[in-house]
Amino acid sequence: MGEFSQIPRLLDAVRERAPLVHNLTxxxxxxxxxxxxxxxxxxxxxxxxxxxxxELAAISSAISINLGTPDALWTEGARIAADVAAEMNKPxxxxxxxVGLLPYRTELAxxxxxxxxxxxxxxxxxxxxxxxVDARTHGADSxxxxxxxxxxxVGLAARASTVVACTGAVDIVTDGRRVVRIANGHPMMGRLxxxxxxLSPLVAAFLAVAEDPLDGAVAGLGVxxxxxxxxAAAAAGPGSLRALLFDALHNLDGxxxxxxLNLQSTAT
Amino acid sequence: MGEFSQIPRLLDAVRERAPLVHNLTxxxxxxxxxxxxxxxxxxxxxxxxxxxxxELAAISSAISINLGTPDALWTEGARIAADVAAEMNKPxxxxxxxVGLLPYRTELAxxxxxxxxxxxxxxxxxxxxxxxVDARTHGADSxxxxxxxxxxxVGLAARASTVVACTGAVDIVTDGRRVVRIANGHPMMGRLxxxxxxLSPLVAAFLAVAEDPLDGAVAGLGVxxxxxxxxAAAAAGPGSLRALLFDALHNLDGxxxxxxLNLQSTAT
Amino acid sequence: MGEFSQIPRLLDAVRERAPLVHNLTxxxxxxxxxxxxxxxxxxxxxxxxxxxxxELAAISSAISINLGTPDALWTEGARIAADVAAEMNKPxxxxxxxVGLLPYRTELAxxxxxxxxxxxxxxxxxxxxxxxVDARTHGADSxxxxxxxxxxxVGLAARASTVVACTGAVDIVTDGRRVVRIANGHPMMGRLxxxxxxLSPLVAAFLAVAEDPLDGAVAGLGVxxxxxxxxAAAAAGPGSLRALLFDALHNLDGxxxxxxLNLQSTAT
Numbered sequence: 001m002g003e004f005s006q007i008p009r010l011l012d013a014v015r016e017r018a019p020l021v022h023n024l025t026x027x028x029x030x031x032x033x034x035x036x037x038x039x040x041x042x043x044x045x046x047x048x049x050x051x052x053x054x055e056l057a058a059i060s061s062a063i064s065i066n067l068g069t070p071d072a073l074w075t076e077g078a079r080i081a082a083d084v085a086a087e088m089n090k091p092x093x094x095x096x097x098x099v100g101l102l103p104y105r106t107e108l109a110x111x112x113x114x115x116x117x118x119x120x121x122x123x124x125x126x127x128x129x130x131x132x133v134d135a136r137t138h139g140a141d142s143x144x145x146x147x148x149x150x151x152x153x154v155g156l157a158a159r160a161s162t163v164v165a166c167t168g169a170v171d172i173v174t175d176g177r178r179v180v181r182i183a184n185g186h187p188m189m190g191r192l193x194x195x196x197x198x199l200s201p202l203v204a205a206f207l208a209v210a211e212d213p214l215d216g217a218v219a220g221l222g223v224x225x226x227x228x229x230x231x232a233a234a235a236a237g238p239g240s241l242r243a244l245l246f247d248a249l250h251n252l253d254g255x256x257x258x259x260x261l262n263l264q265s266t267a268t
Numbered sequence: 269m270g271e272f273s274q275i276p277r278l279l280d281a282v283r284e285r286a287p288l289v290h291n292l293t294x295x296x297x298x299x300x301x302x303x304x305x306x307x308x309x310x311x312x313x314x315x316x317x318x319x320x321x322x323e324l325a326a327i328s329s330a331i332s333i334n335l336g337t338p339d340a341l342w343t344e345g346a347r348i349a350a351d352v353a354a355e356m357n358k359p360x361x362x363x364x365x366x367v368g369l370l371p372y373r374t375e376l377a378x379x380x381x382x383x384x385x386x387x388x389x390x391x392x393x394x395x396x397x398x399x400x401v402d403a404r405t406h407g408a409d410s411x412x413x414x415x416x417x418x419x420x421x422v423g424l425a426a427r428a429s430t431v432v433a434c435t436g437a438v439d440i441v442t443d444g445r446r447v448v449r450i451a452n453g454h455p456m457m458g459r460l461x462x463x464x465x466x467l468s469p470l471v472a473a474f475l476a477v478a479e480d481p482l483d484g485a486v487a488g489l490g491v492x493x494x495x496x497x498x499x500a501a502a503a504a505g506p507g508s509l510r511a512l513l514f515d516a517l518h519n520l521d522g523x524x525x526x527x528x529l530n531l532q533s534t535a536t
Numbered sequence: 537m538g539e540f541s542q543i544p545r546l547l548d549a550v551r552e553r554a555p556l557v558h559n560l561t562x563x564x565x566x567x568x569x570x571x572x573x574x575x576x577x578x579x580x581x582x583x584x585x586x587x588x589x590x591e592l593a594a595i596s597s598a599i600s601i602n603l604g605t606p607d608a609l610w611t612e613g614a615r616i617a618a619d620v621a622a623e624m625n626k627p628x629x630x631x632x633x634x635v636g637l638l639p640y641r642t643e644l645a646x647x648x649x650x651x652x653x654x655x656x657x658x659x660x661x662x663x664x665x666x667x668x669v670d671a672r673t674h675g676a677d678s679x680x681x682x683x684x685x686x687x688x689x690v691g692l693a694a695r696a697s698t699v700v701a702c703t704g705a706v707d708i709v710t711d712g713r714r715v716v717r718i719a720n721g722h723p724m725m726g727r728l729x730x731x732x733x734x735l736s737p738l739v740a741a742f743l744a745v746a747e748d749p750l751d752g753a754v755a756g757l758g759v760x761x762x763x764x765x766x767x768a769a770a771a772a773g774p775g776s777l778r779a780l781l782f783d784a785l786h787n788l789d790g791x792x793x794x795x796x797l798n799l800q801s802t803a804t
Contacts, residue, residue, distance in 0.1 A: 237783030247505030515773030
């Protein structure tokens with residue numbers, strides 16, 4: 001742990017303050033992402049309509065924008081929320097699902113990246129694609145390992161003044177100067193729809209209580225990875241894993257989190 | 269039980285007649301609310317498109333309208349369904365999610381309240397807000413206790429000629445003259461996304477078989493609260509609670525319901 | 537098994553090739569249908585927006601179109617995807633949910649049927665309705681037994697040059713010349729929202745690896761029915777059944793599938 005001894009304190013802070021996350025996400029994980037926020041102890045408003053986007057964003061503590069099913073009306077609401085984040089200096093997470101797979105969402109991801117997210121949460125293929133290095137993706141699944149995307153992640157973080165949280169067997173989080181590796185989680189999480197998409201609003205909840213977005217991103221990914229490995233140990237497949245994952249997020253305490261977190265921090 | 273000895277019979281009636289509930293709800297609980305209706309033994313059409321709103325409402329036995337994610341197209345369908353309910357004198361439930369949090373939905377809730385719902389299902393904060401007393405809400409979670417909202421609920425029910433079902437640790441149901449308290453349920457239900465939203469179509473199913481909307485509301489809330497406490501006794505967190513809740517709704521029998529229901533009825 | 541000894545090989549092929557299914561489905565089962573595709577080992581893009589419909593359909597191995605909640609924008613995307621399927625000769629499945637219940641969706645189902653699906657997946661009431669024989673349906677539930685729909689299914693398959701997969705206690709799959717009966721599954725599956733809707737993208741995944749669409753349809757329905765009976769044996773209700781079903785789909789091996797499948801094939 002060492003320099004990351006504050007992560008359990010961030011978990012406590014999420015539960016004490018219950019920050020409101022404006023959760024703009026795709027149609028597939030509307031419930032799971034809302035459930036993940038609630039399970040960890042934060043508050044969610046998983047609301048996408050244009051009419052309320054400005055005011056909801058304005059009263060939220062953090063915003064999460066996942067581009068998985070970007071129809072025209074939804075995207076208009078997301079644009080408004082990202083604008084409010086910029087105007088009010090609120091932390092927000094961009095999740096460019098399957099960027100690189102289709103030109104429309106590649107352009108959309110670039111547009112939202114230009115709006116200045118606090119954190120970009122992406123798998124390795126998506127990280128390469130949004131960094132402009134590679135465009136091979138297969139649905140929402142990654143064809144690459146995070147270490148293949150390390151240079152792209154560091155470069156993107158430095159260039160875009162953001163934190164890149166690149167997920168995989170070992171997650172990599174970087175602000176362009178530091179690189180944190182999180183060696184937790186379980187392979188079965190990749191077989192459960194939504195594990196990636198739940199991460200973005202979880203990270204947003206931690207951004208709301210963290211001073212440094214790097215810490216918030218590490219905390220969100222670490223909490224999910226540790227909860228996932230606890231859940232997977234008792235799961236017989238992706239169906240039981242889902243239920244166990246929400247239980248684990250709900251029951252996770254700081255002591256267990258500290259004991260299990262396997263973090264390594266280096267300079268770039 | 270006493271005067272509420274008919275509640276187990278209403279459960280039997282829902283299962284025998286399997287009334288069709290037109291379930292207009294938010295994006296987060298599309299599946300959970302449909303699953304709750306099916307688990308209790310009713311039939312659901314969780315369909316929101318404008319083109320079918322009139323005809324679907326016309327063949328339904330009851331309608332449930334939950335304003336959680338009110339985008340323009342969805343709202344148009346809900347307006348049509350509420351108009352059909354008024355024209356054909358069909359029972360319908362209004363669930364004004366997070367009314368008071370944002371001006372748009374506060375106005376929308378007032379508009380739908382004016383259309384004359386049979387039952388308004390709301391937590392204490394929402395009850396205060398829709399009654400015009402208080403507007404403090406935090407996401408979809410209540411900041412108040414039902415007893416703080418009792419006067420507002422009774423006044424709203426009398427003024428709007430409706431039944432107000434105000435949920436909390438102890439639920440309060442009132443038609444303005446009588447007040448029924450339901451002291452069942454479990455605190456963990458508040459950590460499961462959708463428990464509130466599932467209630468509205470459940471109440472709608474019971475309205476379809478009840479002569480008095482007060483009885484229908486008490487039956488719907490009572491069935492959920494008892495199922496929830498059975499489920500919570502075996503749950504390790506919100507993930508397992510969800511699965512156990514649908515099992516409990518499916519397996520609940522009239523005898524268990526009678527034995528567990530903790531109801532108290534008073535005049536206002 | 538006999539002539540269907542290739543079905544376990546099709547399951548292996550789905551897992552090896554992980555075909556990408558463009559999954560256009562209703563709002564209620566967005567997550568469940570995506571989860572079913574992932575659990576069986578295929579890849580999914582559960583994406584509906586018009587802007588990406590053409591390109592996503594073009595890179596997909598198979599397409600599934602479920603007409604459960606056909607709002608205007610969604611339907612436009614589905615039309616584009618079906619057009620691409622016709623242009624590029626890609627296999628696709630039509631799931632005409634609740635056709636016959638409401639005139640709008642009856643016309644919509646006829647329009648999509650005219651676009652030439654590889655497989656029409658429907659329960660008995662829907663089969664009768666889309667074949668123009670009978671229009672009695674009650675929500676998404678069937679009021680008929682597949683054997684009552686046998687003549688309609690055979691006639692529809694022959695007339696529309698398609699495969700009709702008619703689900704029920706015993707599923708019937710026909711291409712107009714052959715009829716395959718699948719006597720697997722469990723009655724509790726009918727109480728779980730989404731079991732019917734999950735079938736369509738599962739069949740699509742198998743169409744992507746099968747030479748004959750009849751084989752693909754039998755494989756998809758057989759894998760679901762066998763997984764469902766394994767899951768139901770351990771389930772206490774529809775809540776636990778959902779989790780167990782995804783586990784069973786994930787864990788199903790060819791040997792178990794061969795041993796449990798109860799198929800009967802006849803000529804018409």
